[in-house]
Amino acid sequence: MKNSTKKERFLLVVLKLIHRKGFKATTMRDIAHELNFEVANVYNYIDSKQSLLEGYLFDIQDEFHKAIDTILATPHSPNEKLRLLVASYIGITTRRPYHQALLVNEWRNLKEPQLQEFVSRRKDYENKMRGIIAEGIEEDQFRANDVEMMAQTILATLRWLHNKCLDSETIINPLEIEKQLLDFIFTGISKK
Amino acid sequence: MKNSTKKERFLLVVLKLIHRKGFKATTMRDIAHELNFEVANVYNYIDSKQSLLEGYLFDIQDEFHKAIDTILATPHSPNEKLRLLVASYIGITTRRPYHQALLVNEWRNLKEPQLQEFVSRRKDYENKMRGIIAEGIEEDQFRANDVEMMAQTILATLRWLHNKCLDSETIINPLEIEKQLLDFIFTGISKK
DNA sequence: GTCTATAATTCGATAGAC
DNA sequence: GTCTATCGAATTATAGAC
Numbered sequence: 001m002k003n004s005t006k007k008e009r010f011l012l013v014v015l016k017l018i019h020r021k022g023f024k025a026t027t028m029r030d031i032a033h034e035l036n037f038e039v040a041n042v043y044n045y046i047d048s049k050q051s052l053l054e055g056y057l058f059d060i061q062d063e064f065h066k067a068i069d070t071i072l073a074t075p076h077s078p079n080e081k082l083r084l085l086v087a088s089y090i091g092i093t094t095r096r097p098y099h100q101a102l103l104v105n106e107w108r109n110l111k112e113p114q115l116q117e118f119v120s121r122r123k124d125y126e127n128k129m130r131g132i133i134a135e136g137i138e139e140d141q142f143r144a145n146d147v148e149m150m151a152q153t154i155l156a157t158l159r160w161l162h163n164k165c166l167d168s169e170t171i172i173n174p175l176e177i178e179k180q181l182l183d184f185i186f187t188g189i190s191k192k
Numbered sequence: 193m194k195n196s197t198k199k200e201r202f203l204l205v206v207l208k209l210i211h212r213k214g215f216k217a218t219t220m221r222d223i224a225h226e227l228n229f230e231v232a233n234v235y236n237y238i239d240s241k242q243s244l245l246e247g248y249l250f251d252i253q254d255e256f257h258k259a260i261d262t263i264l265a266t267p268h269s270p271n272e273k274l275r276l277l278v279a280s281y282i283g284i285t286t287r288r289p290y291h292q293a294l295l296v297n298e299w300r301n302l303k304e305p306q307l308q309e310f311v312s313r314r315k316d317y318e319n320k321m322r323g324i325i326a327e328g329i330e331e332d333q334f335r336a337n338d339v340e341m342m343a344q345t346i347l348a349t350l351r352w353l354h355n356k357c358l359d360s361e362t363i364i365n366p367l368e369i370e371k372q373l374l375d376f377i378f379t380g381i382s383k384k
Numbered sequence: 385g386t387c388t389a390t391a392a393t394t395c396g397a398t399a400g401a402c
Numbered sequence: 403g404t405c406t407a408t409c410g411a412a413t414t415a416t417a418g419a420c
Contacts, residue, residue, distance in 0.1 A: 232386075
């Protein structure tokens with residue numbers, strides 16, 4: 001039983017290469033060299049350089065969307081939903097840090113109409129997150145601050161995580177990260 | 193009295209163009225077209241496309257370093273130093289959002305040896321910030337969490353700000369942002 | 385400082401043989 | 403699926419006239 005196809009191995013090797021060099025700076029020749037074959041062969045696996053990027057980004061974006069939709073479908077309190085959302089975000093990031101790094105760093109390299117579709121879908125995600133926060137404020141669980149800024153600030157803390165996953169020399173512990181991040185988001189840095 | 197030289201106006205126009213299109217995607221032809229003259233003329237203002245990026249990045253990076261060094265030289269408590277640091281970060285970002293956006297989004301496009309110099313200097317900044325946090329933990333002002341994660345998480349919330357400055361249709365109020373962000377960083381999202 | 389013209393290189397992608 | 407060979411376009415940068 002093989003647990004990954006040839007194409008899946010291709011995609012992972014190239015993903016790491018693109019992460020290292022940046023999407024624009026990674027040429028088809030770089031990709032071919034990394035796989036020890038010629039440029040023309042790359043086109044056995046993909047249609048174009050652009051479609052390669054699109055594949056990575058919409059794939060990981062979908063995973064984030066499925067996660068938030070699952071959480072929204074639960075009957076939990078806003079407080080608990082936000083905790084679940086943070087936990088799911090950390091889970092995806094620790095499982096697929098290279099995809100997440102690409103999502104954060106390279107989405108600007110999409111071309112129309114994919115760029116607009118990507119931004120629109122991201123906006124959907126953020127709106128759902130704002131919904132949770134707004135609900136929490138209504139129910140007096142969260143402080144009544146600017147909802148948009150709250151959502152973006154929390155997302156900013158989460159969008160940094162892939163760096164820790166990829167830089168860290170030791171195996172990281174998602175549960176430990178989850179604890180620390182939830183602690184920070186919900187009660188801040190002050191001791192009391 | 194003119195308050196900006198011809199070169200300064202050139203740099204600002206090009207900075208906004210690069211912010212809009214991305215550094216790699218912005219060609220010398222794009223720059224020339226934006227300024228209504230020919231490609232060769234661009235080289236009257238700059239030596240190369242790379243040196244243009246280096247100029248922007250090290251300029252704004254310097255401003256951040258001067259700010260943190262000024263704060264470190266004060267006799268304030270760690271708590272107060274961190275508040276001042278956040279305030280200064282917000283100040284720089286609201287004053288120079290395009291530079292800050294470039295700093296966050298395009299530093300990867302530096303080439304060696306400038307890339308290494310940039311990363312090294314950024315590490316210096318982060319170390320100084322960790323110092324403030326570690327001191328605050330020692331003095332029992334901050335919770336004893338992972339210092340590195342605390343620093344990076346706070347930085348992540350700050351590194352998002354330029355988006356708000358540049359996207360917002362209304363004039364933003366730095367003091368209002370400062371209040372909200374300090375509130376979040378120090379006491380989190382929870383009501384109580 | 386502005387232009388035309390072009391050098392020198394690199395890029396993504398394809399044709400066609402095996 | 404893999405190769406050689408190459409196309410056509412785009413790139414940064416420079417030369418030299420005005």
